[in-house]
Amino acid sequence: MTEPIPPITLPPSQNPELEGEWLKQRLQGWLDAEFIPEAVNQSIAERAAQIFVRQRMEGENDLGSLVIAIVTEMQAFDFSKSFYGEFAIANAVSDLLLESLGIDKCCGQ
Template identity: 35%
Template sequence: MSSSTCLASPLLAHGGRPSPSSKARPFLASQLNAARLSASASTSAGASSPRPLLPAPRASGGEQDDRVQELRVPSSWLTPAEAAQESEWLRETLHKWLDDEYCPEPANVDISNTAARSYYESLTAKESDLGEILLKMVGDLQKLSYQESFHGAFSAANAAVRLISQRMESSSDE
């Protein structure tokens, strides 16, 4: 099946709209970037508080809780052995997700390898903040060519970080 057939068939099947079974959901990189920029501004003003990424749940009386929840990978993933294991997991999982979500194509190998390498470098540098990991991954993925692909650097990095956050959630449930 050609790449154009893979793209056209779900669109034609639903009157030009993406398939309702599509699993793609944006990760909101722009909000992460905005949080990073506002945190940079407060840090340069002398504040040393952690970067806020997500609003905390509402307080019991329905009032907004002023605390924020950060998205950080578990500290156990920051060791070289765990970083290697987690980055290999991401390489395999992202490659499968790209093949399933779009179409199997050679670019998926390059994308998943680059994302995994970037993730490994972040973890071994003791970077646990998912927003920072996302931004580094976007930068690394932007070095690839997407001319023969359905993806781009931002969509691939968002998918990778979403998979990582799902893994974090499932590992915390165990």
């Protein structure tokens, strides 16, 4: 029988606004590099970072919960001018955070 993947917990936030700015810049860079740079990418990155910052300010440290919050709240975002959707954004945020923690996003190690 396979073992469940253990939860990934981020360290408590010392400066959520600074984390949000880092995430916004990294996410926009990822969005621009993945397909083509689009004006909407800045809005997507800003909205995802806002959600992330609010969740961190509320004390959320569980990566899975942060991803669910981003998926849920980004459903209200208008992605009609983008190649992306809420799941792609939440997954990208997860990958960026895992990378920042030194965790291999491919194999969960």
